[in-house]
Amino acid sequence: MIRSRKRRIQAQIIMVLTILCSLVVGFSTGFVLSQTFNTDIKGDLTNFEPALPTQILDCNGELITEIFSDEKRDIVPITKLPKTLILALISREDLTFFQHHGFSFRGTARAAWNVLTGSYFSGGSTLTQQVAGRYYADRTDISIFRKLKELWYAFQLERDLTKYEILELYANDMYFGHNAYGVEAASRFYFGHSAEELTVAESAILVIQLASPALYSPINHPERARSRQKDVLDQMVANGFTTREEADVSFQNYWNNYDFSRSNIASAYFDNESKAPYFSEYVRIKLNDMLYGAVDINKDGYIVHTTLDLGYQRIADEIMNKAFVDVNEKYRTLKGRRLSIADDVYVPIADLLALTFNLEDMKVAGAKQKKAAVDSFYSNFQPPLEALSLLFGSNDIMRVARFAGTKESSRIKKNFIEGALITMDHRNGHILAMVGGSDFETKQYNRAVDAKVQPGSSIKPLYYSAAISSGKFTPATRLYDGPIVFYDDMGNSYQPLNYLGTWDGSVLLRYALATSMNVPSLQVLEGVGFETAIDRISKLLGMEDRKEDRVLFPRSYPLGLGVTSVAPINMVQAFSTFPNHGKRIEPIAITQVLDRNGNTILEPEKERLREMQKNRGRDLQIMSPQAAYIMVSLLQSTVEFGTLRWRRINVGGFDGMPMAGKTGTTQNWGDAWTVGFSPYMTTAVWLGFDTPGNSLGREITGATAAGPIWAEYMKKIHAGLEPKEFERPSGIVTVRVCAESGMLPTKLCDHTIEEVFIAGTEPKQLCPIHSFEQERDKELVGNLQDILTIEDFNVDTSNSLFDSSTLPDINFSDDGTSGSGGNDTPDYNPLLE
Numbered sequence: 001m002i003r004s005r006k007r008r009i010q011a012q013i014i015m016v017l018t019i020l021c022s023l024v025v026g027f028s029t030g031f032v033l034s035q036t037f038n039t040d041i042k043g044d045l046t047n048f049e050p051a052l053p054t055q056i057l058d059c060n061g062e063l064i065t066e067i068f069s070d071e072k073r074d075i076v077p078i079t080k081l082p083k084t085l086i087l088a089l090i091s092r093e094d095l096t097f098f099q100h101h102g103f104s105f106r107g108t109a110r111a112a113w114n115v116l117t118g119s120y121f122s123g124g125s126t127l128t129q130q131v132a133g134r135y136y137a138d139r140t141d142i143s144i145f146r147k148l149k150e151l152w153y154a155f156q157l158e159r160d161l162t163k164y165e166i167l168e169l170y171a172n173d174m175y176f177g178h179n180a181y182g183v184e185a186a187s188r189f190y191f192g193h194s195a196e197e198l199t200v201a202e203s204a205i206l207v208i209q210l211a212s213p214a215l216y217s218p219i220n221h222p223e224r225a226r227s228r229q230k231d232v233l234d235q236m237v238a239n240g241f242t243t244r245e246e247a248d249v250s251f252q253n254y255w256n257n258y259d260f261s262r263s264n265i266a267s268a269y270f271d272n273e274s275k276a277p278y279f280s281e282y283v284r285i286k287l288n289d290m291l292y293g294a295v296d297i298n299k300d301g302y303i304v305h306t307t308l309d310l311g312y313q314r315i316a317d318e319i320m321n322k323a324f325v326d327v328n329e330k331y332r333t334l335k336g337r338r339l340s341i342a343d344d345v346y347v348p349i350a351d352l353l354a355l356t357f358n359l360e361d362m363k364v365a366g367a368k369q370k371k372a373a374v375d376s377f378y379s380n381f382q383p384p385l386e387a388l389s390l391l392f393g394s395n396d397i398m399r400v401a402r403f404a405g406t407k408e409s410s411r412i413k414k415n416f417i418e419g420a421l422i423t424m425d426h427r428n429g430h431i432l433a434m435v436g437g438s439d440f441e442t443k444q445y446n447r448a449v450d451a452k453v454q455p456g457s458s459i460k461p462l463y464y465s466a467a468i469s470s471g472k473f474t475p476a477t478r479l480y481d482g483p484i485v486f487y488d489d490m491g492n493s494y495q496p497l498n499y500l501g502t503w504d505g506s507v508l509l510r511y512a513l514a515t516s517m518n519v520p521s522l523q524v525l526e527g528v529g530f531e532t533a534i535d536r537i538s539k540l541l542g543m544e545d546r547k548e549d550r551v552l553f554p555r556s557y558p559l560g561l562g563v564t565s566v567a568p569i570n571m572v573q574a575f576s577t578f579p580n581h582g583k584r585i586e587p588i589a590i591t592q593v594l595d596r597n598g599n600t601i602l603e604p605e606k607e608r609l610r611e612m613q614k615n616r617g618r619d620l621q622i623m624s625p626q627a628a629y630i631m632v633s634l635l636q637s638t639v640e641f642g643t644l645r646w647r648r649i650n651v652g653g654f655d656g657m658p659m660a661g662k663t664g665t666t667q668n669w670g671d672a673w674t675v676g677f678s679p680y681m682t683t684a685v686w687l688g689f690d691t692p693g694n695s696l697g698r699e700i701t702g703a704t705a706a707g708p709i710w711a712e713y714m715k716k717i718h719a720g721l722e723p724k725e726f727e728r729p730s731g732i733v734t735v736r737v738c739a740e741s742g743m744l745p746t747k748l749c750d751h752t753i754e755e756v757f758i759a760g761t762e763p764k765q766l767c768p769i770h771s772f773e774q775e776r777d778k779e780l781v782g783n784l785q786d787i788l789t790i791e792d793f794n795v796d797t798s799n800s801l802f803d804s805s806t807l808p809d810i811n812f813s814d815d816g817t818s819g820s821g822g823n824d825t826p827d828y829n830p831l832l833e
Contacts (some may be wrong), residue, residue, distance in 0.1 A: 006825055018041045040676055052301025052596055056274075056283055058310045059430070059591075065274035067284060068181075068298050074186045078168040081198050085183065086167060087241040088203040092232050093210065094127040095239065097167075101158045106547065128154040131170050171195075176206060177213020181298060190218065195425035201254035204232040218258075226255065250306030261362065276313045278436030278446045279306070283589050290590070290602055301596035306589055307430035315716045315803035318422050323709050324438045327687060327700065328417050334697050380783045404689040417696065419687040419706075420447040420568045421713065426576035426682045428605075429585045433683075433717075445690070446566045453688055455571060456562035456702065458664025458673040459537065461635060462574055464513055466536035467524045467757070468634075469627040474512040475634055475761060476742030476755045479520035486557045488530075494557040496522060508742050510755070513634050514642030516663065518561060523561040534559070538623050541566060542586060562666060568684040575675045576682040578660075579726060582628035583622045625729040626758045632726045633756050635660035635676070643703040644674070647711035654678075654715055661710065672702045674710040681717070681722050685710045731759045738767040746770065 053066035059273040078086075089096045125133070132153035157166055176186035183206065187195040191202055198206070218225040233247040274280040283306055287297055416438075423433040436446035467473035481504040484496045496518040503516070512520035525533055534555070538547035543544045543566075546552055552564055569587055576585050586608075593602035607783045623631075636658060638644045643663045648654065661676020671688040685706045688696070696705070734756055743763045745752045748770040 022487040023283070034545070052299065054287075054297045054300065054302040054304060056280055056304045056306060058306060058308045058313075059275075059432075060311075061305075061311070062310050064276050064306070064308060064310065065280045067280075068179075075172045075182070076195050078164045078171070081171060081183065082196065082198050082203070084200045084242070085171070085195065085198050087236060088207045088232055088237075089161055089167075089171070090127070091235045091239055091241060092204075092207040093130075097127050100126060100161055111823060119387070125150070126154065127170055128166055131166055132176070134173060135169075171532075172447050174210055175213070176209040177217050178219065179298070192626070199250045199254070200247055201229065201250040202237070204229045204236070205254070208232060212259070219652070222258065229254075229530055232825075240569055243433045275310055276308055276434065277440040278448060279308050279313070279431070279434040279589070281440075282434065282446060282449060282748050286590055287593070289364070290593070290604065302601075303596075303598075304590060305592040305594075307425075307432065307591060308434070308589070309432045312423060312433040312717050316423070316435050316713060319622055319709055319713050319716075320419060320421055320435045321438075323687075324417070324419060327419075327705055331415075331417055331696065331700060334699055336439075363794040415694065416689070417687055417700075418447060418690055419685070419709075420451060421683065421685050421709070422448040422568045422572050423681055423683045423717070424572045424576055424585075424587055425680065426580045426585055426677060427680075429431050429576075429588045430591075432681060447686070447690075451567045452565040453567075453671050453686065453692075454562050454564065454666045455566050456666040456671055457518075457521075457617065457665035458571060458662050458675050458702065459562040459564070459566075459577075460513060460516070460521050460664075461631060461662050462537045462540050463525055463528060463533040464509075464542070465578070465623055465627060465631050466528045466532050468630045469536070469623050470532070471758070471761050472527055473509060474742075474755075474757050474761050474763075475508065475630060476737050476757070477509040477744050478510055479507055479512050479517075479523050481505055481507050481512065481517050482521050484519050484523075486526065488556045489539050490555060490556075494522075496561065506740070508739075510634055510637050513662075514637035514640075516643055522557050522560045525557065530555040536622070537574075539584070540577055541570040542573045542584075543570065558667075562664060568686050571673070571675045571684045572682050575662075575677055575684070578631045578684070579677050579679060580628070581625040581727070581729065582621055582623040584622050596647055618765070624731075624758075626731045629726070629729055629732055630756060630758060631779075632660055635662055636726075641678070644676070644707055644711065647674075647703070647707040650708065651711045651715045654718065657718050657721065658723070658726055659714060660726075663707055665701040665703075669697055669701065672696060672700060672706045674702050674706040674708055676714065678714065678718060679726050680721060682716060683710060685713070733757050733759045733762055737763060740770070741767040741769045743767040743769075746779075 028608075053068060055066055056064045058064050064612050126302065129150050133150040136149065136153040148831065161169075171183045173182060175181055176190075178189060180186040180189045183195045186206055186209065187198060187202070190205065191198070199617055205218055205225060211228075215221065216225045218229075224228075230251065233242070233251060236242045237244050237247050283304060284297070287302075287304060287677075291297070302319075318707075338551070418437050419435075420437065421433065421435040422431065424431055434448050436448040436450075464473075481493065481498070483503070485493050487493055499520050503519075507520060509520070509524070511517075517711070534553045536549050536554065538544045541551075553559065555562065555812065573585065573587055577583065588605060588608065590602070591605045592600060638661055639648050639659045644659075644661055648659070657678050659676060659678055661674060664673035664675070665671070670687065670692060673684070673686050675684040687700070687706050734754050736745060737743060737755050738745045738751050738755045739751040742755070744766050746766050749767050750770075
């Protein structure tokens with residue numbers, strides 16, 4: 001009873017709304033008719049301001065790419081579109097399209113009823129009204145005036161065009177999501193074939209995009225799309241436009257063949273040709289965010305000035321493309337060698353033991369052959385199986401083929417080494433070059449910006465900077481490199497190892513960072529504390545808002561070896577702070593946006609500068625200029641004698657240009673990094689796998705793989721730039737210290753170095769080491785002389801073991817590190833990480 005009464009009230013409301021709507025339509029129509037005569041719709045449609053592509057320019061005005069305009073769409077005549085598409089379209093959008101004259105009382109009432117009864121949301125506009133709004137009204141204007149204007153032009157469209165001409169305009173112009181405009185572009189993007197080949201199920205998928213591509217995208221939200229697609233198919237069956245059997249078979253075929261592994265960042269824009277595709281897509285996304293989706297960048301003809309330098313980009317592409325080939329070939333060779341050793345040595349032993357003791361679980365030869373067969377099936381048999389499934393119409397065979405394709409795709413992700421490179425001018429934050437991976441067209445994933453990978457040892461300078469800022473540590477602080485167990489606040493123990501498990505004993509902080517020692521680094525982390533270290537790390541990475549995330553920034557010692565998640569763009573931002581005098585600098589890609597008439601509509605760089613002036617630099621100064629300079633000096637040592645020394649030598653130096661940086665390799669050798677800078681710019685290079693868990697191997701590290709890429713690239717992009725030194729601020733003092741103790745030298749210290757300090761943190765005490773050693777040696781010699789006679793040794797006392805004149809001459813270089821054999825630098829393992 002109550003339900004029946006509710007329906008009567010709803011019906012009365014609809015009736016009143018319909019009458020009011022009729023009155024408004026009648027009044028407005030009469031008014032407009034009195035103001036307008038002889039409107040030539042066909043003439044208007046041909047005289048519209050032409051659509052223009054949005055141009056993306058580099059910092060020198062060179063064209064990077066054009067974002068597609070309407071005029072680059074493929075127009076499909078209505079006669080070539082399948083009947084199923086038209087029927088799906090009118091079922092979902094306008095059931096009485098072929099009966100009304102531009103306005104549907106029934107459609108408006110139905111839309112109101114659906115809203116009131118809580119069914120599904122549907123608009124009251126006819127297809128003709130939607131076309132009129134597209135061409136003649138601002139659809140972002142939510143007002144009665146706009147609806148009246150749409151209605152008037154809908155009547156004119158109906159007067160001057162046939163129904164099929166209106167449908168043709170609609171199908172070739174409307175937005176179908178993922179940057180696809182027009183049914184042909186949408187069909188090729190979603191299904192990989194022309195709109196002329198659309199099935200019933202595919203037609204249903206396309207028409208639901210017209211309502212809300214953000215909600216019903218089959219790529220981003222397949223389950224929602226599936227549910228709404230089923231509703232449209234049911235409507236078509238109810239309207240007699242298709243049979244239940246045809247709808248169900250088409251629906252099942254679509255989802256049986258659906259690729260759930262497709263990237264959810266896919267876009268029709270990826271078909272565009274660009275001289276810097278990863279950067280272009282990054283700019284497009286930023287531009288959409290800035291303009292809030294209120295404009296159509298595909299046809300409104302904007303001119304976008306960006307920060308990219310295409311000269312640098314070409315060098316980056318050339319070097320990275322070569323690196324992808326070389327590093328993957330090296331990886332396959334080394335992996336094959338390791339597997340070969342296992343097959344030749346360990347498999348026969350295991351099989352012998354299995355046969356001897358009848359241990360079935362130890363038999364591995366058969367398992368090896370089985371794995372090889374499975375791998376061969378996944379990599380070689382998918383295309384023939386797909387052909388067979390199409391030939392015989394077998395969905396079962398197609399499912400097997402799709403499964404094989406998915407497995408092969410997963411295998412490639414686990415075994416193909418990907419990479420990224422990004423360069424930023426640390427004086428202004430301009431992104432100068434960006435490579436997001438090996439193949440933009442097929443992989444569509446910008447690792448330079450979106451990757452979440454572990455930084456490994458390249459994170460060390462970030463918390464070292466907190467230690468320098470604290471004043472408790474200096475470049476001459478003595479640290480101990482040896483087996484140590486660390487305990488966090490929860491009592492969890494952690495015992496790190498250095499690369500290859502070697503130890504150096506007592507070292508100075510500069511040497512520990514340059515050669516990437518783990519135990520000394522964790523002593524630095526322990527000295528500043530987790531909270532202070534994480535506060536500094538998060539600020540440098542531009543991730544301060546997430547510093548309380550204990551998964552991202554664990555309060556445990558593995559954090560000090562890079563157990564967190566970052567993208568290369570975060571690392572570039574972090575390292576850029578050091579040469580930028582300790583000031584935060586955020587990456588920027590767009591400097592100015594002009595409309596087609598040359599009017600400036602956006603100036604992101606100036607807006608950022610105004611915001612900085614408004615805040616008067618608050619929160620921008622992450623560390624003092626003095627602490628930043630000390631970090632620059634420390635990281636120069638990595639290039640001079642640390643893990644990047646051989647990279648500098650291999651490229652023949654940097655032609656007088658100072659360089660600084662840090663390598664990084666995660667503890668399972670899963671990621672390899674080099675991040676470094678000159679007085680001009682900062683570059684990050686990353687190598688690793690898209691699927692985590694695999695290992696690059698001990699031979700592919702930050703120093704041996706990412707380092708050569710970084711060094712070659714930095715040398716080439718700095719060619720022609722005038723060498724200049726890193727700017728040294730006031731408040732820095734240079735003091736000569738003992739190369740072993742880091743203290744003020746005495747006359748007994750044979751080896752001294754010059755070291756830089758923040759004024760007030762330089763050492764005040766004299767070196768205690770060498771005076772102690774001399775007194776100890778004298779005492780030992782005296783004791784031996786009291787006990788033994790010279791004849792017992794049968795040697796000249798002038799050649800005594802304890803005579804300092806005959807001790808080995810351990811040469812210390814100017815940088816404070818010990819060498820051997822007369823070299824001015826220490827013995828260096830190029831694999832050292």
